[in-house]
């Protein structure tokens with residue numbers, strides 16, 4: 001078997017359908033079974049991921065992102081198609097494969113609720129048979145990077161969401177997996193905690209070369225961490241590529257934020273005025289028209305400052321799903 005540290009992830013024609021089980025009693029279920037349908041969560045997707053990449057999965061609710069991560073980590077069996085990580089088929093749950101991955105789910109508690117965090121780390125050392133020296137080194141590194149020192153003696157039940165998430169991540173990484181699945185790791189966290197988690201993931205990827213696959217509703221996570229995005233819509237893969245290319249293809253415009261003094265200015269001829277007051281305005285112009293708009297802004301008396309910005313990833317994705325996927 002290939003060492004999964006050097007292994008690429010190969011996904012081909014991957015499909016996952018769920019049978020919808022009707023709720024209710026036995027008789028009702030049997031009657032309803034005749035009409036019960038199927039939902040296809042992942043519908044024939046394919047891609048390759050190289051070792052060390054940080055890849056973001058984007059898509060609206062119910063698009064199939066979590067199901068894809070579960071298929072890649074072996075939590076679910078594919079209905080059809082192939083997933084390979086090196087020589088491993090994740091659904092076989094081979095012990096060496098399982099020892100090489102970690103799956104952190106933002107919405108699900110994985111730490112033991114009633115034991116101190118340091119004991120949870122120890123428990124994972126035993127489960128994953130991490131040699132003593134390696135355990136001490138990794139633990140120290142994780143405690144430093146995630147600032148866990150004061151939390152080690154506390155039980156998971158007494159921690160705040162952000163503290164618990166940092167401990168969850170540490171417990172998941174104590175065996176130095178080469179493949180890290182993060183499903184909504186910053187869900188519900190405030191901005192500064194989101195930032196801390198991002199900084200950690202980036203630094204961990206840099207130091208250890210861990211491949212990271214990430215879903216997040218916070219575009220900041222994706223924009224800051226990922227060079228590549230896979231956009232999933234209704235189970236299908238509709239985009240696979242760089243974030244800049246996604247922006248250029250979907251939202252080929254710039255936002256210009258303008259500071260005004262001495263009253264409102266006539267800006268409508270430069271582009272689309274998104275907002276305007278007597279002190280500031282925001283206009284949207286086609287990327288190719290931006291240099292001309294900037295030259296004309298300089299000649300307007302009321303304009304004393306401006307900034308040209310790329311559209312936010314939220315804008316790009318919003319446009320992607322509202323203005324059509326065929327672009």
Ligand SMILES: Nc1ncnc2c1ncn2[C@@H]1O[C@H](COP(=O)(O)OP(=O)(O)OP(=O)(O)O)[C@@H](O)[C@H]1O
Nearest residue numbers: 018039040041059060061062063064065066067068
């Ligand atoms: N165990 C299951 N049984 C039946 N349907 C399921 C199951 N798991 C997922 N689905 C369905 O598959 C589709 C994809 O779900 P999935 O959780 O992968 O979406 P997602 O992109 O992660 O969404 P979100 O952003 O809301 O988390 C949804 O229609 C969901 O209802």
